[in-house]
Amino acid sequence: MTPTLKKLLFFGVVLYLILLGAIIYERYRLLTNDQTASQTESNPIQIDQGTPLPQEATPQEETLPESVRMETPFLSQAPFGIWDDLHQETCEEASLMMVHYFRQKKEFLSLQQANLELVDLVTWQSARGYKVDVAVAELAEIARGYYGLATGRVIVDPTVDQIKKELAGGRPVIVPAAGRELPNPYFTPPGPRYHMVVIKGYDAAGFIVNDPGTRRGKDFRYNYDDLMRAMHDWNQDDINLGRKAVLVFD
Incomplete structure (x- = not known):
């Protein structure tokens, strides 16, 4: 055998071995991939869904006390029982004074002192352009200007439960009303056209x-329907067309 033939034979054997190795490697790779795929199917990947979000708690309906009664100092709009033109129209001022003194934890020192303050309050608001009758929003302005009481809040179309909630929170409620719709036997007939009272409990x-x-008038009682029906804010044309509204101070 010539040297050239030997070289060709050698390279042929080497090439054969290389091809054989490549074939064996490819078969091994395919077999390994098949096994991996099979394991993946039998053991699916677990996807972390994250920590479940807490569900929003359902708000609990607030339970109101069965009854409330605040010790709100009483003041008649005519402290000496003299129902002159001025004192016929001071229910708003008297109502505001009762709430103010309650908030200050004070009592009226005397009828004289209360009447002087009542008259001064009327004079103060008259000098600033307020009319004889005022709506609850105007009364809140008067409270801010005269007493520095700036926390007045008007609630329009209040429900009985809304009023109870204010009372349960320790806040007396000033209510404007068509006075002749109020069943108060102590009113001189036909009763006041426009009136205000202070709810202190229920x-x-x-x-x-x-x-x-x-x-x-101290601790006088109106049933729910009567007071809610009579509730009307000041309306110059027809008090019975006045909106339903009340005034509270935070």
Whole structure:
């Protein structure tokens, strides 16, 4: 065998071995991939869905006390029982004074002192352009200007439960009303066209009020329907068309 033939034979054997190795490697790779795929199918990947978000708690309905009664000082709009032109129209001022003194944790020192303050309050607001009758929003302005009481809040179309919530929170409620719709036997007939009272509590029978329109107005009671029906803010044309609204101070 010539040297050239030997070289060709050698290279042929080497080439054969290389091809054989490549074939064996490719078969091994395919077999390995098949096994991996099979394991993946039998053991699916677990996807972390994350920590479940907490569900929003359902708000619990607030439970109101069965009854509330605040010790709100009483003041008749005519402290000495003299129902002159001025004192016929001071239910708003008397109502504001009762709430103010309650917030200050004070009592009226005397009828003289209370009447002087009542007259001064009327004079103050008259000098600033307020009319004889004022709506609850105007009364909130007067409270801010005269007493520095800037926390007045008017609630329009209040429900009985909304009023109860204010009372349960320790806040007396000033209510404007068509006075002749209020069933108060102590009013001189036909009763006031426009009136204000202070709700100081409630129980199963109705609202407990301080009604400044009579000297018997302390702890007077109106049932819920009567007071809610009579509730009307000031309306110059027709008091019965006045909106439903109340005034509270935070």
